[in-house]
Amino acid sequence: MSRPRVGVAVLTMGTRPAELRALLDSVVKQQEPAAQVVVVGNGSVLPELPEGVIGVELEENLGVAGGRNVALARLRTAGGVDILVDLDDDGLLIEADVFTRIADLYTADPRLGIVSFRIADETGFTQRRHVPRLRAGDPMQRGLVTTFLGGGHGISMRMLDEIGDWPDDFFFTHEETDLAWRALDADWKILYEPALVLQHPRTSPARHANFYRLTARNRVWMARRHLPALLVPVYLGTWIALTVARTRSLPGLRAWFGGFAEGARRPCGVRRPMRWRTVWRMTRLGRPPVV
Known part of the structure; x- marks a missing residue:
């Protein structure tokens, strides 16, 4: 080689x-x-x-x-x-x-x-x-x-x-x-x-304009594009809870939920859910695709 x-x-x-x-x-x-x-x-x-x-x-x-x-x-x-x-x-x-x-x-x-x-x-x-x-x-x-x-x-x-x-x-x-x-x-x-x-x-990543909106929108798109159907609500529910707990900015939180709605509403591209074998591999590596 x-x-x-x-x-x-x-x-x-x-x-x-x-x-x-x-x-x-x-x-x-x-x-x-x-x-x-x-x-x-x-x-x-x-x-x-x-x-x-x-x-x-x-x-x-x-x-x-x-x-x-x-x-x-x-x-x-x-x-x-x-x-x-x-x-x-x-x-x-x-x-x-x-x-x-x-x-x-x-x-x-x-x-x-x-x-x-x-x-x-x-x-x-x-x-x-x-x-x-x-x-x-x-x-x-x-x-x-x-x-x-x-x-x-x-x-x-x-x-x-x-x-x-x-x-x-x-x-x-x-x-x-x-x-x-x-x-x-x-x-x-x-x-x-x-x-x-x-x-x-x-x-801080929050220095960028539209950070909260795009963070939420793209996270929803990732879930819709790549996760097995059973994991989509688990993954998104986890991140709703984490965001509410962590975000100290009310305007930021409103922007985040606006982006979340945009991600659910707008087309996300081709859906190709990962194999359960990949889910298990990620879990063994310390980060299952639910968080």
């Missing part, structure tokens, strides 16, 4: 030119260079990019899922890429061997579909929400998981050719989990590897 080649995709809305340049410089400094690097201006004009970086400017913001699909299509056109690495435009690769480690992981396991990085701020702290498992007390615990982090990850292009690309209609939130559930149901593995670090400022 030839050594897998890494391609990098970055989305930007043009609001972080200094951070984007720092990220691209850290990509260029990798010991094992990327075969292709694509930067998508998601409804924005791109700043000057380093030599060799492919720039794509979109007239409108297609969201995270849509923008990533544009980058993915451009990487396929350019060719020569076996692993897609998506990176947030305000992230930073602090080590120069990240792509080498990724290529080693995929070389060692042909059924490895997704590798999730550890997200840490400039002090090395990892927020609980950035650990892709229910028991999130130890961010340094490596292992197989049921979802992954959007800010920094590697994805097998062969896997994407098999299971399909990002869910365009999601725009933002839960697009990673939708992809992860499809990957697991097709018998691919998802690995959380804390040794692969993307440095990223400490943030």
Whole structure:
């Protein structure tokens, strides 16, 4: 087997030119260079990019899922890429061997579909929400998981050719989990590897406009698209209870229930419920698809 080649995709809305340049410089400094690097201006004009970086400017913001699909299509056109690495435009690769480690992981396991990085701020702290498992007390615990982090990850292009690309209609939130559930149901593995670090400022997801509405809508869509019929009300009921218990913002809660209704009312795409074998596999990995 030839050594897998890494391609990098970055989305930007043009609001972080200094951070984007720092990220691209850290990509260029990798010991094992990327075969292709694509930067998508998601409804924005791109700043000057380093030599060799492919720039794509979109007239409108297609969201995270849509923008990533544009980058993915451009990487396929350019060719020569076996692993897609998506990176947030305000992230930073602090080590120069990240792509080498990724290529080693995929070389060692042909059924490895997704590798999730550890997200840490400039002090090395990892927020609980950035650990892709229910028991999130130890961010340094490596292992197989049921979802992954959007800010920094590697994805097998062969896997994407098999299971399909990002869910365009999601725009933002839960697009990673939708992809992860499809990957697991097709018998691919998802690995959380804390040794692969993307440095990223400490943030809250609620800073984004429409966070509450899209979070609820997309969660309903995921359930309708992928869960066995018996689990749909269990999963959604669990998340209604958790959201009511956790949300301290009344406007946020109203927006969440508005999104929930939208998700139940609007078409969610093709329904392909996962196998019960996949449900059991996820349960053994520590996160059954009911929470």
